[in-house]
Amino acid sequence: MLGLLSYTMHMRTFHFGQAGFEGFLAKEAGACLEKGPGWVLSSARHVDLCFAHLSFMDPVELRGSAVNALAGALADYFFETSKDLRYDAVWPLCFESAASQGLSARRQSVEAAFREKTGRMARVMRLAEPGRPGLGPAQGLFVYLADFGRAFACRDAWGGGQRRMSDDPQAPSRSYLKVEEAYAVLRESPQAGETVVDLGAAPGGWSYSAAKRGAEVLAVDNGPLKGAAKDNPLIRHAQEDAFKFQPAGRADWLFCDIIAPPERSLELLLRWVENGWCRKFVVNLKFGRTDPFPLLRRVEAELAPRCTVLRPRHLYHDREELTVPGIARIA
Numbered sequence: 001m002l003g004l005l006s007y008t009m010h011m012r013t014f015h016f017g018q019a020g021f022e023g024f025l026a027k028e029a030g031a032c033l034e035k036g037p038g039w040v041l042s043s044a045r046h047v048d049l050c051f052a053h054l055s056f057m058d059p060v061e062l063r064g065s066a067v068n069a070l071a072g073a074l075a076d077y078f079f080e081t082s083k084d085l086r087y088d089a090v091w092p093l094c095f096e097s098a099a100s101q102g103l104s105a106r107r108q109s110v111e112a113a114f115r116e117k118t119g120r121m122a123r124v125m126r127l128a129e130p131g132r133p134g135l136g137p138a139q140g141l142f143v144y145l146a147d148f149g150r151a152f153a154c155r156d157a158w159g160g161g162q163r164r165m166s167d168d169p170q171a172p173s174r175s176y177l178k179v180e181e182a183y184a185v186l187r188e189s190p191q192a193g194e195t196v197v198d199l200g201a202a203p204g205g206w207s208y209s210a211a212k213r214g215a216e217v218l219a220v221d222n223g224p225l226k227g228a229a230k231d232n233p234l235i236r237h238a239q240e241d242a243f244k245f246q247p248a249g250r251a252d253w254l255f256c257d258i259i260a261p262p263e264r265s266l267e268l269l270l271r272w273v274e275n276g277w278c279r280k281f282v283v284n285l286k287f288g289r290t291d292p293f294p295l296l297r298r299v300e301a302e303l304a305p306r307c308t309v310l311r312p313r314h315l316y317h318d319r320e321e322l323t324v325p326g327i328a329r330i331a
């Protein structure tokens with residue numbers, strides 16, 4: 001078994017997000033020591049980042065060229081760091097891997113071997129809940145395979161709230177997954193009887209998501225609603241220009257997923273918040289091939305002071321876009 005000294009803390013933070021976006025993640029995390037597909041090792045301590053799905057606080061780096069060796073090193077780390085911990089409730093056990101080919105199968109083998117090796121802590125392992133923790137700080141065991149023989153691990157992590165959502169075969173678009181994920185980040189979702197204005201609603205994935213929770217939706221889009229959003233008794237369709245649309249009264253929710261320059265969508269959101277036209281919002285900003293940081297700086301400078309909660313995120317289901325869920329400060 002390895003001694004505690006083997007786990008000397010280097011005050012580093014390891015972040016992972018979506019593969020292909022590690023350049024943005026490195027810029028946001030700052031003080032980048034190393035990066036790979038979807039991950040960044042930094043000597044800075046920032047968390048609550050837009051591009052990070054999970055941040056490992058003071059990770060250790062473990063190596064082992066064979067599955068058994070890597071799983072053994074992980075088990076040793078787990079035993080050693082469990083000595084001062086009490087396990088009297090469910091705790092997160094999270095295994096993730098970089099997007100390189102074959103690494104996901106390797107991760108599954110390492111996790112299975114780790115579970116075998118930790119059999120002597122059966123009571124503790126029965127309390128382990130597999131998967132990512134939710135938003136905010138979490139204690140558990142967090143493992144990321146950066147390569148076939150190299151893993152980062154830690155006991156304290158910070159979750160951005162992003163996660164893969166399960167599809168609903170009735171949802172008229174894949175976009176549905178984004179708004180569902182945004183609720184998890186915001187820790188709020190539309191409730192029965194609430195009102196939602198959905199700008200750029202067609203074919204209706206976001207509207208359907210709100211209506212299936214019992215909210216009343218006004219879906220604004222010149223395009224047609226489809227599938228379970230079309231003729232839905234809780235969804236009214238207005239064929240109008242979303243940028244000119246003004247609500248009759250305050251809506252509980254503003255949704256906006258318009259294909260438009262992201263600055264335009266952000267300005268639209270600012271207008272809604274400044275006018276008190278919505279309390280909560282989920283707005284998608286499609287930055288495409290442009291630099292998202294000027295946009296993020298405007299979100300921070302102009303929107304944040306007007307909100308009680310604001311969590312811009314590059315979601316698991318986002319591509320070249322980011323999603324801004326928040327709650328407006330209502331006077």
Ligand SMILES: C[S@@+](CC[C@H](N)C(=O)[O-])C[C@H]1O[C@@H](n2cnc3c(N)ncnc32)[C@H](O)[C@@H]1O
Nearest residue numbers: 173175200202203204205206241242257258259
């Ligand atoms: C990505 S889709 C929205 C998908 C939708 N969130 C869903 O879940 O099905 C973008 C939509 O924005 C609409 N759109 C673009 N410009 C608009 C405008 N000025 N006013 C209203 N809708 C607009 C398009 O017609 C398109 O249906």
